[in-house]
Amino acid sequence: MSDALLRTPFPERAGAALKDTFLQEALTIATTKFIDLRKEAFAGFPPGEALRDRARAIKEATLQHLDVHLERLADSVERLGGIVHWAATAEEAREIVLRLARDRGVRMAVKSKSMATEEIDLNEALEHAGITPVETDLGEYIIQLAHEKPSHIIAPAIHKTKGQVAELFSRELHGAFAADPEVLTAVARKALREKFLQADMGITGANFAVADTGTVVLVTNEGNGRMVTSLPRIHVALMGIEKVIPSMSDLVVFLAILARSATGQKLSSYTTLVRGPRRAGELEGPEEFHLILLDNGRARQIASTLREALYCLRCGACLNVCPVYRQIGGHAYGYTYPGPIGILLTAMLKGNGSVRELAHASSLCGACKDVCPVRIDIPRMLVELREHLDREKIAPWSERMVFRAFRRLLLSPAAFRLSARAGRWLQRPFVRAGRLRGLPLLFGNWTRTRDLPPVAARTFRERWKELG
Amino acid sequence: MAARAEFLERIRREVAKTPGLFGATPAPRPVAPAAAAEAIRHELAERWPEALERFRQEFERVAGVFHRARDLEAVPEVIAGIARKLGVRQVVTWDPAALGFDAAPRLVADGCAVAAARAGQEDEATRLRHREAAAAAQLGVTGADLVLAETGTLILLSGAGCPRSTSLLPDVHVAVFGRDRLLESLEQVGVMLEALHVDADLAMSGATINFITGPSRTADIELTLTRGVHGPKEVHAVFVEGP
Numbered sequence: 123m124s125d126a127l128l129r130t131p132f133p134e135r136a137g138a139a140l141k142d143t144f145l146q147e148a149l150t151i152a153t154t155k156f157i158d159l160r161k162e163a164f165a166g167f168p169p170g171e172a173l174r175d176r177a178r179a180i181k182e183a184t185l186q187h188l189d190v191h192l193e194r195l196a197d198s199v200e201r202l203g204g205i206v207h208w209a210a211t212a213e214e215a216r217e218i219v220l221r222l223a224r225d226r227g228v229r230m231a232v233k234s235k236s237m238a239t240e241e242i243d244l245n246e247a248l249e250h251a252g253i254t255p256v257e258t259d260l261g262e263y264i265i266q267l268a269h270e271k272p273s274h275i276i277a278p279a280i281h282k283t284k285g286q287v288a289e290l291f292s293r294e295l296h297g298a299f300a301a302d303p304e305v306l307t308a309v310a311r312k313a314l315r316e317k318f319l320q321a322d323m324g325i326t327g328a329n330f331a332v333a334d335t336g337t338v339v340l341v342t343n344e345g346n347g348r349m350v351t352s353l354p355r356i357h358v359a360l361m362g363i364e365k366v367i368p369s370m371s372d373l374v375v376f377l378a379i380l381a382r383s384a385t386g387q388k389l390s391s392y393t394t395l396v397r398g399p400r401r402a403g404e405l406e407g408p409e410e411f412h413l414i415l416l417d418n419g420r421a422r423q424i425a426s427t428l429r430e431a432l433y434c435l436r437c438g439a440c441l442n443v444c445p446v447y448r449q450i451g452g453h454a455y456g457y458t459y460p461g462p463i464g465i466l467l468t469a470m471l472k473g474n475g476s477v478r479e480l481a482h483a484s485s486l487c488g489a490c491k492d493v494c495p496v497r498i499d500i501p502r503m504l505v506e507l508r509e510h511l512d513r514e515k516i517a518p519w520s521e522r523m524v525f526r527a528f529r530r531l532l533l534s535p536a537a538f539r540l541s542a543r544a545g546r547w548l549q550r551p552f553v554r555a556g557r558l559r560g561l562p563l564l565f566g567n568w569t570r571t572r573d574l575p576p577v578a579a580r581t582f583r584e585r586w587k588e589l590g
Numbered sequence: 591m592a593a594r595a596e597f598l599e600r601i602r603r604e605v606a607k608t609p610g611l612f613g614a615t616p617a618p619r620p621v622a623p624a625a626a627a628e629a630i631r632h633e634l635a636e637r638w639p640e641a642l643e644r645f646r647q648e649f650e651r652v653a654g655v656f657h658r659a660r661d662l663e664a665v666p667e668v669i670a671g672i673a674r675k676l677g678v679r680q681v682v683t684w685d686p687a688a689l690g691f692d693a694a695p696r697l698v699a700d701g702c703a704v705a706a707a708r709a710g711q712e713d714e715a716t717r718l719r720h721r722e723a724a725a726a727a728q729l730g731v732t733g734a735d736l737v738l739a740e741t742g743t744l745i746l747l748s749g750a751g752c753p754r755s756t757s758l759l760p761d762v763h764v765a766v767f768g769r770d771r772l773l774e775s776l777e778q779v780g781v782m783l784e785a786l787h788v789d790a791d792l793a794m795s796g797a798t799i800n801f802i803t804g805p806s807r808t809a810d811i812e813l814t815l816t817r818g819v820h821g822p823k824e825v826h827a828v829f830v831e832g833p
Contacts, residue, residue: 180617319721345822388742
């Protein structure tokens, strides 16, 4: 994400999103539709709940022996003739891809949607090196042409109207195209088909990687994942180390819940299992297969507070139900991964300091935890994150002081009683129609968009005493 | 190698801090995958009609078009019917030896150009020629190695004579299968996948397995469902009734 955007404080970014009426409408329609589709998919699938538990257990068990599974995966891939690369940081991962591309004279690379490549800002690095990256997922293609960033994990261009897409395609692809999704999709098909056939390198992420067999698994609806792994002579897959799973028996457990959680489908149109480069006897497929294993801050969470965020399947279900995401969309978060899980992933990848403001972009309502296919306890981790920000003095001074004062009050019955009395007296100028509004100073931030019940004329403790 | 050792050492250090944090286990692998797969085949030998009906329903739900052919000999006629209806001029197919039928004579009689992959022919010139034929074809004919009823999914293994793009590049994909390919659940697919990889070097001649559930689709522009964004716009399944 651009630094310019991040220099704007989060409340301003969110405020701008709230004033964007099209975005508001698009978000409501998209998230509501995704919620309904997901609900319907699980309602008609009785084993779903047990499979979610199973899937979570598999993630836990795999992390417990992550070193063993990664070694096994690497050995399997190498046995098939693939080459495994180990990237401790985003920079190392970028360097590996660039070196491969330069050494092999690659001029254009086609990409299927991969959050991991977004995470390491791969496209910018390729462009600087004179290599043209072409995003081939329709949504990603649109935002690449528009020089924007994805606003939803699985629907990257939901913030754009068909009119805007028609304008964009007409300008960038030199034509006059109607604002009709059918027409625009056909335009993209034609333009991208050429790229698939011309490109020297295909770059993908991985939804899963099976250690037993050395298989990289890609889940797509458009078929671009298949194109990218079939047509160019080199295939490079970049995956976070947490994507490894032990066996094919584990894979089918995840497949049963992933698409249902993301789009309400029983399975996505295409699930592609890739094992190394093309085999002797095969007419098609890449000559070279490279797997890049990316750490970038993940390993240090294995035994730490954000551990559960490593279970994430990137399905996007928690975005759709989040009352904050539904209002502000993905861009306002400012980083690669938006939504409730995005806050945790950002903290993991960029450090806790990066989510000083975002840690509070949640009402802790728990809807995300309810829909997460692997039941990640996002609200608990957000609370722990806030606590950590306070303890490490990363949170703003004023915030820490307010909470410190509050703590004092709650610990001393006398101080609490006194504060209720003081509050009753101090609130008088601000109580209108039975609600507290328009508080001064720092407190105004709260009452600018909401009101509060005033301190009662007689507190609970006072009434309790009378009863006694 | 240094990078690998260092990388894994860092993970090992973190993992060492976790005892007690997790108590779970991964999904159990079948003890004897080949035998487990055989047992499933045996059960399905009786239950296949229900599985076929479920497949048809689910396949049609994801916009698939279902056909029946009396036996393998009748398959070319069914394919020719699909080609005629859609005005197809160019067809690409898997190796007739792998499919068990040769649709070419029937299609050529209708004026179609047919390019068939042949196992054992994989020199650079053939490779280029086949790629051009696949990219230009409007219809691709494949088999299906497994057919999953629960989700209406065709599962294709790539390999010699069975290129991966035949089910991807043409506008229309036609997959032909018999009763012995039917499975009921993803769980059964898991067992089959385990069995396929037991002796990885022998069991599979190709590098990819594709699960295909309906045509290529997207909803990336204003959530409007659109078919055929990169892959086929139509997927047809031909069930061969006879043995």
